[in-house]
């Protein structure tokens with residue numbers, strides 16, 4: 001489980017950062033390693049396996065984003081069915097600051113909490129992620145490389161709108177859809193303003 005979890009956390013990070021090929025490699029790994037210690041629960045495992053394979057075949061980042069969110073939901077469906085108690089490592093919220101790099105750390109933190117909240121499933125983690133995302137600044141002038149760009153501003157506004165909706169949505173399937181939109185928006189801006197992101201951890 002821990003291995004699965006590490007790979008799939010990496011997966012959502014790669015998509016957010018706009019690294020499609022890295023995301024596909026991780027999904028392939030996950031599809032090849034979709035096994036569980038206990039017998040039974042094959043239907044849930046099949047769903048996990050299929051979702052991972054679909055991410056591995058995704059044609060673009062928005063598609064990969066929504067499929068990855070469905071994959072996260074496949075994890076949580078089994079947890080719900082098994083009454084599994086899923087715990088996550090605690091990470092402190094990064095402080096707010098004027099530098100874009102700092103703001104991005106908070107975005108990443110919030111996206112990771114929403115993700116944990118989706119996979120758990122955990123209402124508490126989901127809500128924490130949503131509320132931090134809703135109040136985290138995003139300096140669009142800096143993001144656009146010291147320029148005013150309508151497309152960049154619109155994407156930043158989208159993040160805020162998704163965060164506000166996330167704070168209200170309770171249905172787990174609807175949360176997964178919203179999470180897919182979020183990842184796709186992160187990836188969209190990174191593709192726009194950082195067309196050649198440096199690969200790395």
Ligand code: HEC
Pocket residue numbers: 001002004005008036041044045048071072074075076078079082084085086087119
């Ligand atoms: C077929 C059912 C099933 C599927 C699918 C499944 N899990 Fe689990 N998971 C469990 C069960 C049962 C437990 C609790 C018992 C255990 O730790 O093995 C658990 C526990 C966990 C834990 C907590 C482990 C710990 O040591 O506290 C994490 C994290 C986790 N799962 C992540 C995931 C992720 C991520 C996915 C999807 C890629 C996933 N799980 C898919 C059944 C499933």
Ligand code: HEC
Pocket residue numbers: 016017100101104105107108111138140142143144152153155156159182185186187189190193194197
């Ligand atoms: C409006 C545009 C925009 C949006 C939306 C956006 N980012 Fe960023 N992000 C940037 C820019 C520009 C950088 C580069 C900043 C730097 O290098 O100082 C960056 C850098 C990052 C980095 C660090 C560099 C890297 O590639 O690892 C992370 C992590 C990150 N963003 C996560 C996110 C997440 C998660 C979201 C969505 C919840 C998001 N970002 C949404 C513009 C955006």
